[in-house]
Amino acid sequence: MAAVLPGWLALAHAGLSPSLGQHPGTPRPAIAHGPVGGRSFEAHPTAGGDGTVVWWLVDDTDHRLAREALHMEKERTAFLTRASNLLLSSLNLERCMDVTAQMAAEHLADAALVIAPSHGHSLPVVTCVRGGAPSTSRLTVDPAQVPGLAEALQGFPPVPSRWIDPAAAPAWLVPEEFGTVGSIVITPLPGHGVPAGALVLLRRSGHEAFTESEEVFARLFAARAGAAMSAARLYTEQASITEILMRELLPPTLHQISGVDYAGGYRPSKDHERVGGDFYDVHPSAVEGEPSLVVLGDVCGKGLQAAVMTGKIRNTMHALLPMAGDHQRMLGLLNTSLLNTENARFATMVLASAVRAGSSVDLRLTSAGHPAPLILRSDGLVEEAPTRGTLVGVLPTLVTQSADVTLASGDTCLLYTDGISEARGGPMGDTMFGEERLRRALAECAGLPAEAVVERVQMLTSQWVGDGKHDDMAVVVIAAPRTHHLTAVNGHTRGRFTA
Known part of the structure; x- marks a missing residue:
């Protein structure tokens, strides 16, 4: 029988129970599977009346191929889903690479390289061998040494794997101790309008070369990876731009200038934001003995749009510093500028010119629609x-009334925005903090x-x-120098005031 039947069928026949078909409770024998002449068959046994067994074979080649293809597609779909989840879970470009x-490297090849577009004169490269960890390097190499790599980095369609000679792969492309390269696939990593880089897959010599189906699947994976890398790169660039612009919009850190103490504090309307519609600046005088200019303002609205307008106002006031001694003229020119700006928002402002005069400080205060300083x-x-005074950016003519105030030693001037006095909260959550409560709180700060x-x-x-909603809040304190000083015990305590 072994000389006539395929080996798998002879073994299946030899394993049949002698009682096949003789007892009603005999279990049905397992169906045998195996190849015949390059095709795949299912073999089903049937017992004859004389103790013989008849095997009838069904060609299931097409069903088997369909099942294998379906199984492969399920595995590939699961892999792509898992890859997409991992790639999109981070907006860090290095992590995506x-x-x-x-x-x-784990699922498509024996080793993989992710190459980003050139950064200066070098190529950022992440290399990973199956079973190992990815390593990052910057290589000063010519991508044109590898057929199709320079084109892939520019986003052109990939070169077929059969066109790439593995023996011509340069040393920098092959990981250490990888061995001889038997097959290479190079495919672009498409991005959002700009190529995200290139993916290089390496398979060792002696292993089956990449098939056309594997190359197509590699391109599907590369499309997802490129989209994630491109999104991460865009996020990084936007975050960098935002950080640069944000630094210009953030209120400055205040300190003593020309013998006058300054301190400021700002809290945006939303805790996750860093800037808003309130702002303040202190501009030191360029001439010894001349007043420094303090500007505190509140632009209508909140959030980033209001912050953009505060940036315009702050830049305009900076340009008007040569006339800082004339508050009315400065505010009038700013008013004209806002009226001539499209989609302009109005603002309230208060200016303070401060100059040291012995142990006291002379102030000139000018409010334009803003709460008066305390x-x-x-x-x-x-x-x-x-x-x-009137609001800035509303009427063609701005009208203000200035006040001259002298701060004796130990006196303080508080500039604040209405986000402080109109803050709603308290026991019922809807009561304004109010100017009277602010006055009482300030009196306790004598x-x-x-800074305190x-x-x-x-x-x-x-x-x-508390946790309730509120407007932007900004305060600036101008203080005259004190004639007393701080002492400390053993140089370690916070100290106390002594005369």
Whole structure:
């Protein structure tokens, strides 16, 4: 029988039970499978009445191929889904390149290289061998040494694998201790309008070369990887641009200038934002003995659009610094500028010119539609500066009234936006903080340095609003120098004021 039947069928026949078909409860024998002449067959046994067995064969080649193809497609779909989830879970470009190289090496080839477009005179390359970890390097090499690589980096269609001679692969393309390369696939990593790079797959000599189907699947994987890398690169570029612009929009850190103490604090309307419609600046005088200019303002609206307008206003005020001694003229020119700007927002502002005069500080305060500054005397008395004016960017003519105030030693001037006084909160959550409550809080700050006054006002208003919604909040404190100083015990305590 072994000389006539295929080996798999002879073994199946030999394994049949002698009682086949003789007892009603005999289990049905397993169907045998095997090849005959390059085709695939199922063999089913049937018992004859005389103790013989008849085998009838069914050609299932097409069904088997279909099942194998379906199984492969399910595996590939699952792989692409897993790859997409991993790639899209991060907006870090280096992480995307590492994931791309590692997944390609584990599932598509023996080794994989992810090559990004040239950065200066070098190519960022991530290399991974199956079973290993990805490694990053920057190589000063010519991609034209590898057929199809330079074109792939530019986003052109891939060169068929059969056109690439593995023996011509340069040393930098082959990982250390990889061995002889038997087959290479190079495919672009398409991005959003700009190529994201190229994917290189390597298979060792002695292994089956890449098939056309595998090359097509590699391109499907590369499309997903390229989209993720492109998104990560765009995010990184946008984040860098945003960070640069944000630094220009953020309020400055204040300190002592020409013998006058300054401190400021800002809290945007939303905790996840860094800028908004409130702003402040201190411009030191370029001439010794001349006043420094303090600008605090509140642009209508909140968020990024308001922040953009604050940037325009701050730049305009900076350009108008040569006339800082004339508040009315500065605000008038700014008013004209805002009226001539498309989609302009109106703003409220207060200017303060401060100059040291012995142990005191002379102030000129000008409000333009803004809450009047509060003056805190060293004995706890709180006064409102007699200054007022119209909004900036609303009427053709701006009208303001300035006030001259002298800060004696230990006196403080508080500039604030209405986000402080109109902050709603309290026990019921809808009561405004109010100017009277602000005055009482400020009176308790008598004798404190400028930074402590800012921290106290910010702390009380934050406690008042709690988790509720609020507008942008900004405060600036101008303080006259004190005649007393801080002492410390053993040089380690925070110290106390002594006369």
